[in-house]
Amino acid sequence: MLGILRQRVACKGNPAPLSLEQGIRVIASKAFSSSAKEMTVREALNSALDEEMSADPKVFIMGEEVGEYQGAYKISKGLLDKYGPERVIDTPITEAGFAGIGVGAAYYGLRPVIEFMTFNFSMQAIDHIINSAAKSNYMSAGQMSVPIVFRGPNGAAAGVGAQHSQCYAAWYGSCPGLKVLAPYSAEDARGLLKAAIRDPDPVVFLENELLYGSSFPVSAEVLDSSFCLPIGKAKIEREGKDVTITCFSRMVDYSLQAAEILAKEGIKAEVINLRSIRPLDRSTINASVRKTNRLVTVEEGYPQHGVGAEICASVLEDSFEYLDAPVERICGADVPMPYAANLERMAVPQVDDIVRAVKRACYRSSSLAATA
Amino acid sequence: MACSAAGKIIHPPSINSARSAQKPHSSHKIISPSAFLGFTSQPDKLFPVSRTISSTGRRSATVMAVSSDVVKEKKLKNAPSSAPNLLITKEEGLELYEDMILGRAFEDMCAQMYYRGKMFGFVHLYNGQEAVSTGFIKLLKKEDCVVSTYRDHVHALSKGVSARAVMSELFGKTTGCCRGQGGSMHMFSKEHNMLGGFAFIGEGIPVATGAAFTSKYKREVLKEDCDEVTLAFFGDGTCNNGQFFECLNMATLWKLPIVFVVENNLWAIGMSHLRSTSDPQIWKKGPAFGMPGVHVDGMDVLKVREVAKEAIGRARRGEGPTLVECETYRFRGHSLADPDELRDPAEKAHYATRDPITALKKYMTENNLASESELKGIEKKIDEVVEDAVEFGDKSPVPARSQLLENVFADPRGFGIGPDGKYRCEDPKFTEGTAQV
Numbered sequence: 001m002l003g004i005l006r007q008r009v010a011c012k013g014n015p016a017p018l019s020l021e022q023g024i025r026v027i028a029s030k031a032f033s034s035s036a037k038e039m040t041v042r043e044a045l046n047s048a049l050d051e052e053m054s055a056d057p058k059v060f061i062m063g064e065e066v067g068e069y070q071g072a073y074k075i076s077k078g079l080l081d082k083y084g085p086e087r088v089i090d091t092p093i094t095e096a097g098f099a100g101i102g103v104g105a106a107y108y109g110l111r112p113v114i115e116f117m118t119f120n121f122s123m124q125a126i127d128h129i130i131n132s133a134a135k136s137n138y139m140s141a142g143q144m145s146v147p148i149v150f151r152g153p154n155g156a157a158a159g160v161g162a163q164h165s166q167c168y169a170a171w172y173g174s175c176p177g178l179k180v181l182a183p184y185s186a187e188d189a190r191g192l193l194k195a196a197i198r199d200p201d202p203v204v205f206l207e208n209e210l211l212y213g214s215s216f217p218v219s220a221e222v223l224d225s226s227f228c229l230p231i232g233k234a235k236i237e238r239e240g241k242d243v244t245i246t247c248f249s250r251m252v253d254y255s256l257q258a259a260e261i262l263a264k265e266g267i268k269a270e271v272i273n274l275r276s277i278r279p280l281d282r283s284t285i286n287a288s289v290r291k292t293n294r295l296v297t298v299e300e301g302y303p304q305h306g307v308g309a310e311i312c313a314s315v316l317e318d319s320f321e322y323l324d325a326p327v328e329r330i331c332g333a334d335v336p337m338p339y340a341a342n343l344e345r346m347a348v349p350q351v352d353d354i355v356r357a358v359k360r361a362c363y364r365s366s367s368l369a370a371t372a
Numbered sequence: 373m374a375c376s377a378a379g380k381i382i383h384p385p386s387i388n389s390a391r392s393a394q395k396p397h398s399s400h401k402i403i404s405p406s407a408f409l410g411f412t413s414q415p416d417k418l419f420p421v422s423r424t425i426s427s428t429g430r431r432s433a434t435v436m437a438v439s440s441d442v443v444k445e446k447k448l449k450n451a452p453s454s455a456p457n458l459l460i461t462k463e464e465g466l467e468l469y470e471d472m473i474l475g476r477a478f479e480d481m482c483a484q485m486y487y488r489g490k491m492f493g494f495v496h497l498y499n500g501q502e503a504v505s506t507g508f509i510k511l512l513k514k515e516d517c518v519v520s521t522y523r524d525h526v527h528a529l530s531k532g533v534s535a536r537a538v539m540s541e542l543f544g545k546t547t548g549c550c551r552g553q554g555g556s557m558h559m560f561s562k563e564h565n566m567l568g569g570f571a572f573i574g575e576g577i578p579v580a581t582g583a584a585f586t587s588k589y590k591r592e593v594l595k596e597d598c599d600e601v602t603l604a605f606f607g608d609g610t611c612n613n614g615q616f617f618e619c620l621n622m623a624t625l626w627k628l629p630i631v632f633v634v635e636n637n638l639w640a641i642g643m644s645h646l647r648s649t650s651d652p653q654i655w656k657k658g659p660a661f662g663m664p665g666v667h668v669d670g671m672d673v674l675k676v677r678e679v680a681k682e683a684i685g686r687a688r689r690g691e692g693p694t695l696v697e698c699e700t701y702r703f704r705g706h707s708l709a710d711p712d713e714l715r716d717p718a719e720k721a722h723y724a725t726r727d728p729i730t731a732l733k734k735y736m737t738e739n740n741l742a743s744e745s746e747l748k749g750i751e752k753k754i755d756e757v758v759e760d761a762v763e764f765g766d767k768s769p770v771p772a773r774s775q776l777l778e779n780v781f782a783d784p785r786g787f788g789i790g791p792d793g794k795y796r797c798e799d800p801k802f803t804e805g806t807a808q809v
Contacts, residue, residue: 057593057594058594060589060593086589086592086593087593091622092618092621092622092625094618094621094622096578096614096615096618097578097581097615097618097619097621097622098578098618098622099578100575100577100578100579100581100582100615100619101578101579101581101582101585101619101622102582103578103579103582104519104567104578104579104580104581104582104583104584104585104586105582105583105585105586105589106582107567107579107582107583108517108567108582108583108586108587109586109590110586110589127572127575128575128578128579131570131571131572131575132568132570132575132579136560136568137779137780137781137782138553138779138780139550139553139554139555139558139560139568139569140550140553140554140558140560140562140568140779141550141551141552141553141554141560141778141779142551142778142779142782143550143560143561143562144560144562144567144568145782147782176780177780177781179781199783200781200782200783201781201782201783
């Protein structure tokens with residue numbers, strides 16, 4: 001949290017990044033100035049949906065339990081009362097059907113926001129996400145653009161078992177024609193969802209259930225109704241000079257915690273919050289690796305063909321001479337998610353996994369065994 | 373009457389069991405009153421003639437297509453004197469004839485071009501099914517939408533896409549309706565509201581339902597004056613796919629202005645409809661979801677047109693969806709690469725005698741709507757149109773290399789479109805504030 005606060009303060013007025021010590025002094029001095037408002041990710045998503053729906057009557061929400069139940073995770077709370085059942089539509093359990101209906105509505109001029117209760121259920125609708133949404137602008141040579149957003153929680157939750165815990169960033173991230181976003185903080189959630197709804201292309205918006213309740217400070221700019229974040233640009237959450245850590249969604253939190261721990265041992269890690277899986281912000285990642293010469297990628301998904309694999313390849317292609325150590329990939333375990341709590345903890349990257357990987361990359365540890 | 377040796381089925385007990393030996397898909401079929409005519413869950417009458425027909429319909433052993441009853445009724449009702457009342461005027465007749473001839477000539481030319489190597493990949497031809505496309509699509513306005521499958525050339529042509537654009541698309545040239553990027557199975561035209569062209573069967577049905585949803589949304593939420601209707605065309609094989617049922621449910625649930633048109637040509641590549649479907653009478657699946665289900669002889673364009681008028685009218689008035697099963701047949705194989713060995717030649721011969729074009733020609737000449745020479749003139753004109761399309765396709769350039777990476781996104785730089793409608797990345801101010809990295 002401290003890292004985030006510091007970064008926010010640093011960005012507000014000073015173009016040059018502050019060191020940790022300076023940042024803390026700045027915070028201390030600004031402690032009595034305008035207090036940053038806090039917002040949970042859930043509130044951020046809800047407010048983004050609310051504002052976009054009121055700004056453009058063509059935006060509508062469709063999904064299971066989005067209306068009367070106020071959203072399976074309460075993301076669409078209050079929207080049914082405000083906009084009515086024609087714009088907040090409860091569907092039967094027919095992912096393929098309603099994802100396709102969303103695509104058809106988007107072809108014909110509306111701007112649907114389709115919610116999947118979790119992205120695991122999007123597999124029932126993946127034909128429409130890829131074949132009718134992602135590929136249509138290309139197949140029709142620009143005639144049918146599909147301004148649709150597919151959103152929902154992605155990745156592991158707590159103890160929900162194998163069929164409810166998969167991370168889909170890598171699968172959707174490999175498809176041309178899709179934009180894939182993975183917000184972390186409330187600011188990310190608000191800015192990226194608004195950008196996604198306004199975007200004329202299909203966007204897969206991967207949220208995280210465990211982050212919904214997390215609170216983040218937001219500046220007045222973020223609360224403004226025209227606030228938008230650019231799609232395709234990563235954010236450097238924490239500046240550093242010894243190693244680059246790339247991460248997205250919940251892993252940003254773990255990486256920032258790891259960076260704190262490492263800072264005490266004298267390793268200054270630069271943490272990049274990817275925000276956008278597709279298009280991947282290769283220039284930011286490469287610029288950072290060229291500065292620090294070491295890279296650790298962190299993700300929750302399966303290791304083979306994952307987001308980390310793509311980042312490694314990109315860095316090898318563009319910045320090979322700058323690397324001082326092999327790239328370390330931290331991923332989820334190469335198994336379907338187990339249920340038992342201790343096994344589940346082992347199957348998802350934890351803070352000490354990231355710390356150990358960074359130390360390996362900095363040659364501070366003798367063990368080179370690549371354990372998840 | 374039963375034509376094919378493809379196998380007899382035992383009717384499910386709900387249908388008159390006296391006719392157990394008869395294949396359900398002969399040219400005459402009865403609709404049990406509950407299915408369409410006397411559709412009780414709808415308060416409004418679907419066909420004004422339903423009362424008179426249902427009494428004969430309930431127990432009769434012979435089977436008749438719904439629309440043929442309507443046709444007879446109309447003739448009885450409106451014929452004041454000896455002059456028969458015709459279903460179409462001369463202009464309509466010529467329009468229908470021209471459209472069907474265009475479809476047939478175009479597809480035949482596609483076959484020729486394929487075997488000469490100018491077309492490649494998967495090409496699925498529509499020969500024999502023209503009555504369905506012409507019968508339905510010629511009743512639509514330009515704003516109405518059509519969603520089809522991979523057998524979409526003729527749907528695109530009927531909807532108004534020019535033969536030149538379709539032919540160049542098939543040749544893979546940059547002047548095609550999708551600049552050569554779509555191909556045979558992906559005919560899109562925003563101008564004519566032809567929403568594709570989908571290779572996966574069943575994929576177009578939810579998309580069509582979505583377009584119908586948009587019509588309703590425009591009317592109810594955006595308060596526009598919109599009565600656009602969507603037609604979804606698909607085959608018999610698709611009717612076993614989950615998405616079909618999902619959409620029948622949602623279309624009735626939300627009373628969407630859509631007509632589901634099943635082009636039942638009895639074969640899904642080499643899989644006979646009877647071998648793959650537990651209850652082969654597809655029209656019955658409509659009432660199971662609360663919408664009327666109709667069976668019509670898809671080899672007769674006039675019958676199809678009558679049924680289409682009712683179904684499209686229903687949708688336009690906001691009364692909800694209809695499922696129309698058109699019994700039809702494809703004269704060629706599934707695609708040009710299909711050796712077509714599994715179909716019985718006797719079956720093919722039977723349906724060849726029911727060629728929709730010959731039938732319309734006969735109707736028009738017998739009822740003195742047009743002379744032989746007028747019809748021949750149309751055929752000649754269409755031949756010229758198709759040849760011109762081929763020439764145009766030949767002369768058109770192939771796409772430039774730079775076209776490979778175009779059109780992936782509507783907003784390629786990936787930064788979104790700002791509130792002023794311009795790309796955000798072009799706004800010098802946008803990277804200020806927390807967007808700074």
